[in-house]
Amino acid sequence: MIEQQTISPSKAALKPGFVTGLIMLVITFLIYFIDYTYLVSAWYGFASLVIFFGLVIYFGKQYRKELGGFMTFGTAFQFAFVTLIIAGLIAMVGNILLYHVIHPGLSEMLVKVQLENMMEMLDNFGAGESLSSDQIKDMRRDMEDAYTFVGQIKSFGIALIIYAILSLILGAVIKKRDKSTDF
Template identity: 75%
Template sequence: MEQQSTSPAMAALKSGVTIGLVMLVISFLIYFIDYSLLVAAWYGFAVFVLFFGLVIYFGIQYRKEIGGFMPYGPAFQFAFVTLIVSGLISTLGNIVLYQLIDPGLSELLVKVQLENMLAMLDNFGAGDNISSDQINEMRTEMEDAFTFAGQIKGFGVSLIIYAIFSLILGAIIKKRDKSTDF
């Protein structure tokens, strides 16, 4: 029974819930402060760094709890389950925000996101090369990403990304017991 309570998946479940709730609180705080920050590039980067930093932190804490050493397989499993659980909580929170709390928010975010993208393209000198049809296509794709189906689809794509990042995070979290080398 003791072994199961400290398995990588069980530890990751607890860590994933914690990280997911932290990310959810941050998203709602940013929404209440200034909704346009939700699509700001610096905010996305900061959340990315915090998200993966917390996975590494909790992974190292778990490794210490189990004796200071963890092979790559359990480290990968820990990272992957943590990312899935926290991503699921964040996705459900975003669905609640965009569909129930403020259904008009997605329209405002698409407008801000499109303005940011066009400004960036103008800075690179490519803004004049974008046709109105291309702008409308970008707007439609952005709007679709905020729908319920778009959020679920986004989480599905995230699973693939989580698997790739878990390979990297597992390598960071693992620690081999060199005293067993002959």
């Protein structure tokens, strides 16, 4: 009997992570070219999350098939986590290029739109007038800081924690136990 050689979850996740990152980058640039204000909209963030989830599940199921149709939770978690890290790195590099090389003034424009959206939302809840000008200035500064090179790196650090949590969920979705080994 010939033993099937399997690729480790980390190695198997490299190509899907790269593909997922490139797809997310293409979507980001398409949205930028259509209307940059969509980059800070709630629907864009939600749609990105759905696409992220969908691609990781798709690639995870392909990897599970390569493994013979079954995958432990640990393997699925590792696959999902490495995929998300690679995709996140590519997205971060793309965002840094977009905000600092391609369109250096974009971050300032996005902060303005974000602040307007937030103030509109707070006004809808009746809380807009309760903010002082100092609080609004602090929010603006925090938003501006998020678009800096250091801010992008910090955001990726926070994203790693989020990726770990998402990977737990994705690992639970992707795993499949071989019930024939139950006694």
